[in-house]
Structures are given as C-alpha cells and as structure tokens.
C-alpha cells in the first residue's frame with residue numbers, strides 16, 4: 001500500500017539549496033544597476049522568493065514571464081477583500097463586485113501556470129521528494145484514494161502562493177524598518193561580519209545569525225505577512241463570553257494581537273530584543289502568530305525563517321537600502337499585508353559615499369519610527 005503523504009515533504013536546508021539562488025538574484029542584478037538606483041524592494045523580493053519556492057519544491061520548473069505572473073497574483077488577491085465582505089454578509093457567490101472579471105482572469109492564469117509547470121517537469125519513475133512527486137503519490141488515509149489531477153494542481157498553487165509572497169513581505173518590511181533604524185542595521189551587519197569572518201555568507205553561518213533572525217521576527221510582529229487568520233466553527237463553541245454557532249466565521253486578528261497594548265510593552269516600538277530567547281520564554285506563545293498555530297500552523301515556517309535570514313545576510317553584507325525620502329508606506333490587507341504603492345528604496349553599495357538626503361530619515365512616519373527616535 002502506498003503510504004506516502006505530503007507530511008513527508010522535507011524542505012531542503014540552505015546548504016542543499018545552495019547559496020547560488022540567494023546570491024545571484026537579486027544581488028548580482030542590483031550590483032549592476034547605476035549607482036544610487038531606486039528599486040521597488042517589494043517586487044524584487046517577490047521575484048526572488050518565487051524563484052526559490054519553485055526551485056525548491058518543483059525542481060526543473062521555470063517562472064516564464066514574471067511580470068505577467070505578478071499581475072495575475074495581484075489581480076486575484078485584490079478581489080479578496082470584496083469576497084470576504086460579501087461572505088460576512090452571507091451573499092451568494094454569484095453577487096458581482098468590482099474587479100470580479102479581472103480576478104477571474106488572474107485565477108485562470110494561475111491555474112494554467114500551474115498546469116504548465118506540472119506538464120513541463122520531467123516525469124521520473126524514481127520516487128523523488130519534491131512537492132509534485134509527493135502530491136502525486138499521496139493518498140487519503142481513510143479511502144486509500146490518490147488525489148485527482150485537479151487536487152494536485154490546486155495544492156501546488158496553494159504552496160506556491162503561501163510560500164512566496166509571505167516570505168517576500170517579511171523581507172520587504174524588514175528592509176523598511178531597518179532603513180528607519182540604522183543602529184539596529186549596524187548591529188545586524190556586525191553580527192554578519194562576526195559570523196562569516198568577512199567571507200561570503202554560507203549555509204553553515206545561518207544558525208549563528210541569531211540577532212538577524214530576531215530582527216525578522218520583530219518585523220513580522222509589526223507587519224505580519226498574513227495579518228488575519230480565518231476559521232469556520234464546525235460545532236457550537238464558547239469563546240470568552242460569546243457562544244459561536246456552527247458555520248460562523250471566526251477571524252483571528254493577528255495584526256491587532258501583535259500590537260495590543262495589553263499584551264506587549266510599547267507595542268509600536270521596533271525592538272528585536274523582544275525575541276531574545278529569555279524574553280520569548282517569558283511570554284505566552286499565542287500572542288505571536290505570524291505562522292498561525294495549532295494543526296494548520298505554517299508547514300514552511302522553518303524554511304521561511306532560514307531563507308529570510310540568509311537573504312537578509314547576503315544582501316546586507318554588501319549593500320544598504322534607504323527608503324525614498326518622505327515616503328510613507330501604507331499597509332494594505334489583501335490576504336497578505338502589502339505596502340500599497342510598493343517599497344521604493346535606493347540602493348547604496350556598502351562603503352560607497354551616500355547622498356545626504358537618502359541618509360536622512362523621514363520626518364514623519366509610523367510610531368515604530370517616532371517612539372524610538374523621539
């Protein structure tokens with residue numbers, strides 16, 4: 001009997017993945033930009049993460065036209081706030097909303113994208129441990145039935161969507177917060193220099209980059225890439241003073257929990273020391289939920305933290321990113337928490353003379369800036 005399941009999916013370690021993927025894109029490309037060039041960090045991070053997710057989970061696949069793919073994802077996600085609002089109101093699924101056709105086109109494109117991906121990967125008789133092979137072999141523990149082709153594709157789409165935008169956003173908001181806090185960025189840089197001894201970042205360095213990882217964890221507290229978790233009650237529940245009936249949607253407002261004054265000291269302050277091991281041990285684990293909790297906790301959590309730490313280290317080792325002067329990113333909830341309008345930042349090679357206006361911090365920004373800096 002075939003006992004294979006998706007739980008057998010073992011995401012590779014950084015050494016197995018090879019630092020090539022992390023170093024060649026986008027660092028190499030960025031280094032070839034004219035000095036002082038501005039980039040949209042959100043878009044850059046998304047592109048690289050998508051490449052990494054595909055190379056890791058579906059080796060042999062390719063992205064094709066990344067701009068078209070990004071547009072399809074954005075169009076599809078854009079519709080989600082309407083879908084959510086209509087669901088709360090109990091409206092039937094056919095009720096139209098703005099952008100419905102665009103969203104449907106985006107969804108069709110994504111489905112076709114995954115169909116092409118699965119067709120293009122060389123079929124192998126030898127059992128492999130990549131996502132596609134595991135899904136094809138996975139069977140229902142009760143009935144023993146294998147997944148249909150549509151189920152396999154839908155699952156792949158879930159992994160691709162869940163596994164790239166989130167990590168990209170964690171990095172995007174981290175770069176944003178670091179650009180507002182040069183003293184914290186310096187601490188990260190110094191940790192990288194100590195761990196690597198000035199050599200290129202390699203897989204074996206990642207575990208010692210503890211503070212760098214704390215910075216990412218704290219960035220995900222202030223800007224959780226998945227700021228809202230939704231569940232549907234299966235049976236009658238009592239939550240505090242409320243009775244919840246079956247079929248009721250329950251929203252876990254991760255963003256609000258992460259910034260709740262009753263749970264965190266000076267919650268709007270960016271302070272990576274909150275994630276020092278003793279501080280983490282001293283508090284309730286359920287007040288920090290960037291990866292969810294319980295049976296559906298993110299399957300890619302360790303991989304995402306490792307990937308984000310490695311990429312931050314690789315990039316910060318040789319360059320700085322300065323937010324466009326005066327730019328205030330507006331977080332926008334569309335399943336994920338994106339900066340509306342992107343994250344325009346100027347690239348400065350480490351050690352190169354900086355333009356004074358880009359070194360300056362914005363005069364007005366979120367409390368995570370003002371609280372710390374007066």
Ligand code: HEM
Nearest residue numbers: 162163166167170225226229290291292296298299300304
């Ligand atoms: C910083 C990066 C990431 C964040 C913040 C994140 C966040 C989350 C959250 C909050 C959930 C739970 C959703 C819920 O309870 O309804 C989740 C589930 C999931 N994540 Fe992630 N994720 C990240 C990276 C990844 C990566 C890299 C992968 C794949 C390689 C991945 C694959 C998944 C899958 C498949 C699920 C569904 C698990 C289930 O329903 O049992 N995620 N993620």
